[in-house]
Amino acid sequence: MNVVLLAGGVGGAKMAEGLAAAVGRDLSIVVNTGDDLELHGLAVWPDHDTVAYTLAGLDDEVRGWGLRDETWTVIDRLEGLGGQEWFRLGDRDLATHLWRTDRLRAGGRPTEVALELGAAMGIESRILLMSDRPVRTQVLTDDGWLEFQEYFVHRHQEPTVQRVRFRGAEAAETTTEVLAAIAHAGVIVVAPSNPIVSIDPILAVGGIRPALEEARARAVPIVAVSGIVGGKALKGPADRMLTALGEESSALGVARHLLPLISHFVLDRVDGGLEPEIHGLGVDTLVEDTIMTDDAARARLAEAVLQFATTSADARR
């Protein structure tokens, strides 16, 4: 069965790993590119690379981001030359950016470059970019509009986010690869990523939301997994963002945020008390252990999500 996953960084990567264990080459991951940036002239794709490193088994599970056995020789030397490196690129990570920037400068289409990189890393599933054109997530704070990584990395997510926008998303159109993946999907999964700055930019790209709506109209289940557990984000500022934007920092808030797109919703056991209210929104619900602490937990959650989505889809007929 073909599975499409909409994914941001760490939460998306864990979900991708679980789904890849279940369906392998039948998994297409549509990654958020709104966090991408250019550093030292190099194309840096943080969410893409987090997913890629995880699927390639190269991720640093202790630190939670980047590559295992990473070293920092280049960036240390850059700092020695007086550079101010708030976005510290590791040596092995840097190789990815050099490799990619080379291909892009040679005229490679970003999605093709991503697929080529996936192949070079031995990744069986397909990692697709939400668009080949630049989309830039920006957040409005007391200091005005900030680029996402300026807010996220440089300012440690400290400023309160008043608004979010996705520059270029209107004009960007998604790719034929993403449209084909959605058209052939048996299940579409929304990863437990930050709904506001990881999932929303994907949905804002021209063509993706209509394609998903069309899939739903064909009774293809769209199942979201909550990244808010016990009112807190598993990682990152999603909880504070939801609150600051006038939404509720809870699994219920996430479900409301993603409606009316989704048909199915998975929430953690600690939030079991919210199930009736979420079910009342008109989505099928599943209460599960959603914390993906290790490979086994990732695979188990992925299996549960797929079974939940497909079984209930059968039951509805």
Next chain:
Amino acid sequence: MNVVLLAGGVGGAKMAEGLAAAVGRDLSIVVNTGDDLELHGLAVWPDHDTVAYTLAGLDDEVRGWGLRDETWTVIDRLEGLGGQEWFRLGDRDLATHLWRTDRLRAGGRPTEVALELGAAMGIESRILLMSDRPVRTQVLTDDGWLEFQEYFVHRHQEPTVQRVRFRGAEAAETTTEVLAAIAHAGVIVVAPSNPIVSIDPILAVGGIRPALEEARARAVPIVAVSGIVGGKALKGPADRMLTALGEESSALGVARHLLPLISHFVLDRVDGGLEPEIHGLGVDTLVEDTIMTDDAARARLAEAVLQFATTSADARR
């Protein structure tokens, strides 16, 4: 006394180090940029960096090029991704290229970027580029015209060089910094670099040869040190190049090649027998130990060269 050195890579760097020990901030080095290249979108300046690393005391004296304590994590990983890396950049070296490329992309003039880098490395002397505009040394071989580094690094200097050209040298003009340095020079030194592909490109840049001729007309000594010792190049293919181009692979051949520009010529003791013939060309000659095996040898040769040039200049009055 202000000293100007025309320099290529390794031989130029050793001479620069000796002269810097003698005159420090009064030394301006005009480096060949004809070997520069773009790799992975990064501005790589091999001759400049060889001089800079040597003057900063960071050079690897055992290997003879690049940085001491260099590591190769990035390039190894790039190769792991399937890249074909015939020009292997070390990690610490890479930081230089990233730093520089950043500055250039931000609109920095190449010479200013070079001076800024020198300051960041704590280099007292000034390293000047022969031009701010691109000049590309190319060599004609049986396989047609090759970019210099393609010939030098990728093909290990194996093809026979039939002709050499400096693309863009006609249109490139030298900088106000180079012209000012030459105008204020008390001595001009031509390093024991490859005369054909390290010194000639400098002389081919618009404005440099006339400025040097004007200096000579003001009785400023221009002293060349032979990089051919006992008929062999100390490093690189200069000997084979001289032969292939119909010149003589000897200190005499080097002196002839640099005439009528130079007023003084330094040759190694092993070539002492050539002194009468070189003197007969109309240049003052000095026979010296020219092999700069260590810091002390570099400083000693530099002192000898400066004394030779300035003393005989006085004597001619």
